[in-house]
Amino acid sequence: MTKRRPICVCGPVSYFADDVHTTCGCGAPIVHRPYVSAEAIKVCIGCAANYTALHRMLGRPVRYRLPERAALEAATYLAKPKGSA
Ligand SMILES: [Zn+2]
Numbered sequence: 001m002t003k004r005r006p007i008c009v010c011g012p013v014s015y016f017a018d019d020v021h022t023t024c025g026c027g028a029p030i031v032h033r034p035y036v037s038a039e040a041i042k043v044c045i046g047c048a049a050n051y052t053a054l055h056r057m058l059g060r061p062v063r064y065r066l067p068e069r070a071a072l073e074a075a076t077y078l079a080k081p082k083g084s085a
Contacts, residue, residue: 008032008040009048009064015077033070 010030014021019031024044032042043051055062 006037006040007048007051008036008042009045010042011045016073033073035069 010022010024010032012029012031014031016033018034020034020036021029021031022042024030024042024047026044026047028044028046030042030044036042052062
């Protein structure tokens with residue numbers, strides 16, 4: 001059985017100085033955190049939506065998770081007063 005590679009859904013906007021800037025397979029610019037595993041397929045939000053729709057159409061389960069490290073970074077970022085570094 002072939003192990004499926006994880007998919008990392010990436011946005012187009014960078015929020016951290018050490019973000020990794022790359023390109024989705026469709027050509028859209030995307031940004032992800034540096035600790036995302038090398039084996040993960042990085043995709044833009046549009047491609048992730050298409051992938052999800054395809055899997056639902058085929059009756060396959062689609063699971064999403066937010067890694068704890070990413071959740072903590074997001075919470076810390078959102079808790080900072082606007083305009084602070
Ligand atoms: Zn894409």
